Amino acid sequence: MKFNDLRRLENDTVIETDLCIVGSGPAGLSLAKEFAGTKTEVWVLESGGLSDEPDTQALYDIESVGVPRIMNQDIIRYRILGGTSHIWTGRCAPFDNIDFQQRSWVPHSGWPITPDSLENYLERAGENLGIGPNCYDETLWQQFNVRRPQSDLNEKLVRPQFWQYSKEPHDASEPARFGRHTPDAANIRILLHANVTHINTNEIGNRVESVEVSTLEGKRAQIKAKAIVLCCGGIENARLLLASNRRVPYGVGNQNDTVGRYLMDHPGCVMGTFNPKEAAPVQDRFGQYWLDDAQGRHTYLQGIALSAEIQEQEQLLNCAAFLEEKVAADDPSFAMQRLKMAFKNKKLTKQAYEDAIALLTHPSATAQGIYRRVAKHRPPIRKTTGIDLFCLVEQRPDPESRVTLSEQKDALGMPLSKLNWKISEQERQTVKRLSHLICQEFQRLGLPQPQLSQWLDAKENWECNFVDRAHPTGTTRMSLNPKEGVVDENSQVHGVEGLFIAGSSVFPTTSHANPTLMLVAMSIRLADWLKITEFNTLGEQFSREKIGVVDSEETLISSTPLL
Numbered sequence: 001m002k003f004n005d006l007r008r009l010e011n012d013t014v015i016e017t018d019l020c021i022v023g024s025g026p027a028g029l030s031l032a033k034e035f036a037g038t039k040t041e042v043w044v045l046e047s048g049g050l051s052d053e054p055d056t057q058a059l060y061d062i063e064s065v066g067v068p069r070i071m072n073q074d075i076i077r078y079r080i081l082g083g084t085s086h087i088w089t090g091r092c093a094p095f096d097n098i099d100f101q102q103r104s105w106v107p108h109s110g111w112p113i114t115p116d117s118l119e120n121y122l123e124r125a126g127e128n129l130g131i132g133p134n135c136y137d138e139t140l141w142q143q144f145n146v147r148r149p150q151s152d153l154n155e156k157l158v159r160p161q162f163w164q165y166s167k168e169p170h171d172a173s174e175p176a177r178f179g180r181h182t183p184d185a186a187n188i189r190i191l192l193h194a195n196v197t198h199i200n201t202n203e204i205g206n207r208v209e210s211v212e213v214s215t216l217e218g219k220r221a222q223i224k225a226k227a228i229v230l231c232c233g234g235i236e237n238a239r240l241l242l243a244s245n246r247r248v249p250y251g252v253g254n255q256n257d258t259v260g261r262y263l264m265d266h267p268g269c270v271m272g273t274f275n276p277k278e279a280a281p282v283q284d285r286f287g288q289y290w291l292d293d294a295q296g297r298h299t300y301l302q303g304i305a306l307s308a309e310i311q312e313q314e315q316l317l318n319c320a321a322f323l324e325e326k327v328a329a330d331d332p333s334f335a336m337q338r339l340k341m342a343f344k345n346k347k348l349t350k351q352a353y354e355d356a357i358a359l360l361t362h363p364s365a366t367a368q369g370i371y372r373r374v375a376k377h378r379p380p381i382r383k384t385t386g387i388d389l390f391c392l393v394e395q396r397p398d399p400e401s402r403v404t405l406s407e408q409k410d411a412l413g414m415p416l417s418k419l420n421w422k423i424s425e426q427e428r429q430t431v432k433r434l435s436h437l438i439c440q441e442f443q444r445l446g447l448p449q450p451q452l453s454q455w456l457d458a459k460e461n462w463e464c465n466f467v468d469r470a471h472p473t474g475t476t477r478m479s480l481n482p483k484e485g486v487v488d489e490n491s492q493v494h495g496v497e498g499l500f501i502a503g504s505s506v507f508p509t510t511s512h513a514n515p516t517l518m519l520v521a522m523s524i525r526l527a528d529w530l531k532i533t534e535f536n537t538l539g540e541q542f543s544r545e546k547i548g549v550v551d552s553e554e555t556l557i558s559s560t561p562l563l
Contacts, residue, residue: 002186005049006194006215013221015191017043018535020211020223022196022240023231025083026516027502027523029178030128031229034527036185040535043223045194045213048079050179055216055411056080059195062235063406066420069265069468076470077233081192082179084233084470085516090166090175091301092131093513094122094521096318098308099394105315108262108397111508112480112489121521128520129166130176132291132298136162140300144289145377151445153304157437161305161320163514164291164298172297194221197412199228199244199252201496208252208499216411227498227534229526234263234472234505238403239417241476241486241493253476253493256483260403262474263419264395264510267427267466271321271435272389272450279387281447286323288379299379304441305512306434316430318394320512321438326386330358332366333380389438389450391431392469392512396424403475423463432456471515476505490533491526498534502526 019035021028024046035042048056056079062069070076078086095115102110122134133143140162141148153160166175182190194213200222201208210224230237238260242251251259274282291298303322311318327334335355342352359366362383369380395401401422405415435452442449455465479485482494487506493499502523504515511518 002189003192004189005192006213006219006221007217009219009221011219011221015043015221015223017041017189017223017225018227019043019530020045020225020228021231022211022229023083023233023236023503024081024179024182024190025231025233025503026085026128026176026178026520028083028229028231029182030125030520030523031231031502031527032188033128033183034524034531036183036188038187038531038535040187040531042188043225044188044190045196045211045223046079046081046190046192047195048081049192050081052080056193056195059410059412059414060236061408061410061416063408063416063418064421065418066401067423067463067466069419069421070470076468077235080179081182081190082177085176085178088175088516090129091163091514092126092129092166092517093136093161093163094118094134095511095513095518096305096308098311099318099509099511103312105312106317106396106509108399108484109509112478118518118521118525121525122517124524125517125520128176128178129517130169130295131164131166131517132293132295132300136164140289140291143291143293144300145292146289149285153441154444155307156309157307158304158310158434158441159307161303161322161512162300163303163322164300166516167296167298172299191221191223195412196232196240197243197414198246199240199499201244201247201252201499203247205248205252205255206495207497208493214412225498227500227530229500229502229530230476231502231523233503234475235403235417235419237501237503237505238475239405239415242403242405243414253486253496253499255495258399258477258482258484258486260475261399261401262397262477262508263401263403263421263472264397264474264507265421265468266392266471266510266512266514267395267423268390268392268469269431269466270324270388270453271391271431271456272438272452274323274387274389274448274450276384276387278448279384280381282442283323283325283381283387284378285447287381290377290379304434304438306430306437310433310437314433315426316433317396317426318512319391319430319434321389321391321434324388324390325382325384326388328383328385330354330362331383332359332362333369333382335359336366336369389435391434392514393427393430394510394512395473396426397474397477397509398422398424421468423466427466428456428462469514471504471510473504473507473510473515476501477508478506479508490529491522500526500530
């Protein structure tokens with residue numbers, strides 16, 4: 001892998017390569033990694049550099065005209081090598097089977113691929129993310145090496161939902177930071193400070209030819225490639241296609257006015273709160289668990305999700321809730337971790353002194369934490385100042401919820417993204433129903449019940465209680481019919497040969513699960529498709545069916561492991 005910086009190249013340089021990947025986040029670098037050591041020459045374009053750059057970050061400015069979104073883009077998207085993995089929290093889960101189905105009560109639902117076809121790719125994605133087994137059901141209890149809870153949830157109503165946390169190879173306290181693990185191969189090159197300003201096609205717009213890039217200082221270059229993959233996220237992928245309008249005035253791939261539509265996220269909200277003095281039984285049951293295997297220790301979180309049965313019966317969306325703890329400054333478990341680090345680094349600071357005091361003044365909690373670690377193989381129950389019951393809900397696909405181009409421009413002269421994000425009443429009703437079912441189940445199980453948020457019953461202005469979770473999705477959705485989406489089932493832009501898209505923008509629906517695991521899996525799947533169709537690096541013995549990708553008139557078949 002070689003680094004280049006556009007600022008140091010001659011102006012108007014032309015680079016010719018096999019594969020050009022736009023974006024160095026989890027999607028882009030996972031894709032590049034699959035080509036490491038092959039005969040395919042790959043250039044990865046990154047807008048930022050190796051450290052924070054406020055001027056580059058400002059290129060993410062947006063104009064929001066819909067439901068309020070987090071306007072400080074620095075905390076939700078990052079222009080730096082590794083992309084938003086530089087700041088993500090690492091929570092991972094696959095989508096549920098129901099998420100792939102065409103549901104009569106969810107307009108525009110249904111994926112053109114099956115969940116079974118992604119199993120192999122989820123396993124491979126897990127290696128990139130530093131997570132454990134691709135297992136998220138109640139068979140985990142045995143792997144946790146703990147006793148299964150004696151009282152089960154009524155799974156006709158709600159079911160246990162598990163997530164696991166990504167981790168760095170040599171620092172389990174951090175999730176995978178993709179910029180630290182760029183592919184180490186001579187055929188992979190990374191071009192920093194390369195902001196894509198236009199996607200060039202042939203005269204009639206049905207074949208991609210190159211991308212134009214520029215630095216903030218005005219240094220320009222052009223990258224010509226056999227195949228180009230956009231991996232810029234749910235907002236920027238749509239923005240780039242729409243802004244590439246010199247030869248096709250409506251934007252590349254937008255012949256059916258679908259680019260930018262179906263903007264979704266994971267509307268998140270506090271559905272209730274617990275009294276910290278009474279919440280220990282809930283923290284114990286729906287807290288964190290450990291799974292130890294040959295790769296080390298993996299941390300899981302248990303929450304509660306709506307059952308598929310209740311979603312269908314009551315025409316609800318997919319939805320899951322979990323505990324968000326506001327950890328106290330003198331929590332003994334965190335104090336012990338910090339104190340160990342202080343002794344290891346031989347830096348006895350004021351914080352180390354305060355941590356020692358916290359351990360001495362909470363002897364019973366300290367002892368309980370040690371007991372849980374050693375005897376119960378569980379993390380300690382944390383001392384908190386507050387505990388929220390937080391919910392992430394699937395969003396109803398809406399073609400009027402969309403990204404368009406603003407009249408405002410950034411420092412490169414490109415139009416800003418104009419976001420008209422819409423949330424429907426179906427989201428509120430889903431969250432409200434889950435909150436009532438949780439109260440019902442907790443009462444039956446003898447667990448403390450949450451104090452539900454009053455806004456759940458509000459008739460007006462309830463939207464302000466939802467916040468986007470920086471998971472923009474759906475703006476270049478996957479579809480069999482070009483009139484209903486932007487990319488086909490193999491992630492190629494409809495009607496534009498050689499142009500592909502990876503990332504959450506291709507998801508037709510959002511589930512409730514954080515998108516990173518899924519988008520990494522889909523990127524690896526796309527890499528296998530490109531190896532066969534564009535570069536023939538897998539050899540004739542690998543058929544299209546074996547990699548779980550399809551032609552337009554077929555349905556997805558299998559996911560036989562390849563590599």
